[in-house]
Amino acid sequence: MSDWCFPFKTPPELHWRGGSRFFGAPRPKGRKHGGCDLIKPPYEQIYAVHDGVLVHEETLFYQGTFYVTYQHGPYLVRYGEILKGSTNGAKRGHTVKKGDPIAKVGLMINPKTKKLYPADGPRGHMLHLEMYAKGSDHSTLRSKKGPYQRRKDVMDPAPHLDEWVKYPPPG
Numbered sequence: 001m002s003d004w005c006f007p008f009k010t011p012p013e014l015h016w017r018g019g020s021r022f023f024g025a026p027r028p029k030g031r032k033h034g035g036c037d038l039i040k041p042p043y044e045q046i047y048a049v050h051d052g053v054l055v056h057e058e059t060l061f062y063q064g065t066f067y068v069t070y071q072h073g074p075y076l077v078r079y080g081e082i083l084k085g086s087t088n089g090a091k092r093g094h095t096v097k098k099g100d101p102i103a104k105v106g107l108m109i110n111p112k113t114k115k116l117y118p119a120d121g122p123r124g125h126m127l128h129l130e131m132y133a134k135g136s137d138h139s140t141l142r143s144k145k146g147p148y149q150r151r152k153d154v155m156d157p158a159p160h161l162d163e164w165v166k167y168p169p170p171g
């Protein structure tokens, strides 16, 4: 048993350490990827990885997708690229137990065509998961400084995902 679990019932077919999905993977203009991508079909249910408290309510994130941030024990976990409206209006202070459903995988809009990527396509649909070491700091996660353009305490989620994947969400 573990106090933590994986955010999906099954692992993604493509590993979070591969492709351009890993933390630190190069992005345009010298930027680096600030999280790990778990490629999944849109609408797939995402589960809380630990008991937690919602600290950032559903907020516009990227190409038509949204994010929420939970304080999970000593960390903040940002669940990014989620579906609009899939958090059921959960407000700041909302508490969850490990394995509770919290959001769904979002539909990403192609910035060139302004259209949704095909729902069965291989790209554009995922959980983009970020972690921060200073879990009690609920200030903004964005930063203009550094290649990650994230708060300084951004951390690589991969070692945690490697552990959590042994434990599917209960229930």
Ligand SMILES: [Zn+2]
Pocket: 033, 035, 036, 037, 128, 129
């Ligand atoms: Zn990502």
